[in-house]
Amino acid sequence: MTHDLLGRHRAVLPDWLALYYEEPIEITHGEGRHVWDAEGNRYLDFFGGILTTMTAHALPEVTxxxxxxxxxxxxxxxxxxxxxxxxxxxxxxxxxxxxxxxxxxxxxxxxxxxxxxxxxxxxxxxxxxxxxxxxxxxxxxxxxxxxxxxxxxxxxxxxxxxxxxxxxxxxxxxxxxxxxxxxxxxxxxxxxxxxxxxxxxxxxxxxxxxxxxxxxxxxxxxxxxxxxxxxxxxxxxxxxxxxxxxxxxxxxxxxxxxxxxxxxxxxxxxxxxxxxxxxxxxxxxxxxxxxxxxxxxxxxxxxxxxxxxxxxxxxxxxxxHDLQGNARRVGGLLIERLRAAAAQVPAVREVRGRGLMIGIEITRPGTDEADPATAAAVLEAARAGGLLIGKGGGHNTSSLRIAPPLSLNVAEAEEGAAILEDALRSIP
CATH class of the missing domain: 3.40.640.10 (Type I PLP-dependent aspartate aminotransferase-like (Major domain))
Incomplete structure (x- = not known):
């Protein structure tokens, strides 16, 4: 079903309209900080439709x-x-x-x-x-x-x-x-x-x-x-x-x-x-x-x-609901957790950001040279582990972007950090 939809996408939409992943996914519904694809897979969403689903998926008050x-x-x-x-x-x-x-x-x-x-x-x-x-x-x-x-x-x-x-x-x-x-x-x-x-x-x-x-x-x-x-x-x-x-x-x-x-x-x-x-x-x-x-x-x-x-x-x-305060508290925990994990990964040049707006820059170990292929591999590994993140950056797009809905709780932050740690450690 997804492969057929991808063929239809390519037939009628511009070549420069970017899609994530080697096998792109169709997101069919969401709730809170999670979304599901057409195959029934559930993901923790740390990108929120490019920082757009800011509060939560299917927030009852907005719906x-x-x-x-x-x-x-x-x-x-x-x-x-x-x-x-x-x-x-x-x-x-x-x-x-x-x-x-x-x-x-x-x-x-x-x-x-x-x-x-x-x-x-x-x-x-x-x-x-x-x-x-x-x-x-x-x-x-x-x-x-x-x-x-x-x-x-x-x-x-x-x-x-x-x-x-x-x-x-x-x-x-x-x-x-x-x-x-x-x-x-x-x-x-x-x-x-x-x-x-x-x-x-x-x-x-x-x-x-x-x-x-x-x-x-x-x-x-x-x-x-x-x-x-x-x-x-x-x-x-x-x-x-x-x-x-x-x-x-x-x-x-x-x-x-x-x-x-x-x-x-x-x-x-x-x-x-x-x-x-x-x-x-x-x-x-x-x-x-x-x-x-x-x-x-x-x-x-x-x-x-x-x-x-x-x-x-x-x-x-x-x-x-003071989601700004939640972004400060949970985001602070998340960035420290990611910095601790990244310290053991030579390809991570920097973990930066504040609140729930966090970037992880990937380079060739020991250099400042961008490594977009490795950044893309981490993106794939995170998705395989059940986590959606973004990417960006200058220097050939070698930064991972992490921006969950602002209602993210501590348990979800820990879950996402663990998936990301595994994805980063999967780098050869």
């Missing part, structure tokens, strides 16, 4: 909200008043930390980043964008143009002039050997030097923790130091919270808060987890920035009632 809203009205577009959209926007504006915030809903993180770029370039009247090396911001024409990860950038054509800045990867690059303070100072000096050679950019866009890049991050405070330089020149700061938002890092509700000494970003984008599987993305910005467009605009599917109902129910559950 109920979607069902009840579907029985009333599913969609009307933004041309009409929309109570669920307004209610969710009010809550996100308050949680964002951005003063006098306005919220615009989209259907994805890619579209959210597109909107942020439109706002920033219009507000600043510049099409120059600063972005981080090893970054990823989506798959549209404009977001590919600011992606600093060669594996996810299929074209060099772009409507934007993009300049790439050091700092998103702590343990690679020319400043890797420096201490944290000197690392930040060197990156700031590089930024200042870069700004002296170009026309004034519109904005810096940065993921507080790089998602597709393999869950890499700078020392806390780097973007605060950048912000000081940018603010002096009127350059905006866009925080891409598509993967880091909603408490996933445990220590903070938003990733930018690890760098928030000089206040919140000017623009923040979000998506993925807020809908717990429903298609929600969005942008939060100060009103003067959000309102800078001087032509009409709507969103046909952004903010549609059924997705907003899901988002409201999911956000309520997340806050009432």
């Amino acid at each position: 109920k909200a979607v069902s009840e809203q579907a029985g009333r009205i599913i969609h009307s577009s933004t041309l009409y008043l929309n109570r669920p959209m307004i209610e969710l926007a009010e809550r996100i504006a308050q949680l964002s930390g951005i003063p006098d915030a306005r919220v615009f809903f989209t259907t994805s993180g890619t579209e959210a980043n597109d909107t942020a770029l439109l706002l920033a370039t219009t507000y600043r009247r510049s099409n120059t964008i600063l972005a981080m090396r090893n970054s990823y911001h989506g798959r549209s024409f404009s977001s590919v143009g600011i992606t600093g990860n060669r594996g996810w950038s299929p074209t060099s054509l772009s409507p934007l002039q993009t300049l790439y800045v050091h700092g998103g990867v702590r343990t690679r690059g020319p400043y890797a050997a420096l201490g944290d303070g000197d690392f930040i100072a060197a990156c700031v000096d590089d930024l200042v030097d870069l700004l002296g050679h170009t026309r004034p950019p519109a904005a810096l866009i940065a993921e507080p923790i790089q998602g597709v890049g393999g869950f890499t991050s700078p020392p806390d405070g780097l973007y605060a130091a950048f912000r000081e330089v940018l603010h002096e020149r009127g350059i905006l700061w866009i925080a891409d919270e598509v993967q880091t938002g909603w408490g996933r890092t445990g220590e903070h509700f938003w990733g930018w808060q690890a760098h928030g000494q000089h206040g919140p970003p000017d623009i923040m984008t979000f998506a993925k987890g807020i809908g717990n599987g429903m298609s929600i993305g969005g942008v939060v910005a100060r009103s003067e920035i959000m309102n800078c467009l001087d032509s009409n605009s709507i969103s046909t599917f952004g903010g549609t009632q059924i997705t907003m109902a899901a988002g409201l129910a999911n956000l309520t559950y997340l806050l009432e």
Whole structure:
């Protein structure tokens, strides 16, 4: 059955539409932190549909909200008043930390980043964008143009002039050997030097923790130091919270808060987890920035009632059950367990992350050379053991990505860590 479905997939879908595993699986249903495939195999899910099933599979509160809203009205577009959209926007504006915030809903993180770029370039009247090396911001024409990860950038054509800045990867690059303070100072000096050679950019866009890049991050405070330089020149700061938002890092509700000494970003984008599987993305910005467009605009599917109902129910559950605190506690246990296991595996260069956003970088033992074949083998071994994880990273995609639903409990964390330990030890 699965083999037949794979043949049909290949017959009608693009060759570049990636599938995991040598024998791809069809996931048919899920509950809590587990999913089942078409063959009846049960898996502990440590990737959540690419960090999108943030709370739990088949969460009753979200399922109920979607069902009840579907029985009333599913969609009307933004041309009409929309109570669920307004209610969710009010809550996100308050949680964002951005003063006098306005919220615009989209259907994805890619579209959210597109909107942020439109706002920033219009507000600043510049099409120059600063972005981080090893970054990823989506798959549209404009977001590919600011992606600093060669594996996810299929074209060099772009409507934007993009300049790439050091700092998103702590343990690679020319400043890797420096201490944290000197690392930040060197990156700031590089930024200042870069700004002296170009026309004034519109904005810096940065993921507080790089998602597709393999869950890499700078020392806390780097973007605060950048912000000081940018603010002096009127350059905006866009925080891409598509993967880091909603408490996933445990220590903070938003990733930018690890760098928030000089206040919140000017623009923040979000998506993925807020809908717990429903298609929600969005942008939060100060009103003067959000309102800078001087032509009409709507969103046909952004903010549609059924997705907003899901988002409201999911956000309520997340806050009432302190899933941020759970990510901090259980994630801390999980990362220490994985570090202990990886210490015995020469191919593991680094275990990094915070909360329930953990990366394991695989290299050829004794070197910094990426080893994507071995990373893929660990992915396969984990699946054979009943665990689903992701992969990513620059340098030829040699990092494993671990991002379970935020309701993960200690017993499940221990179970997943044991499977991963066996998978890592299976490396020849």
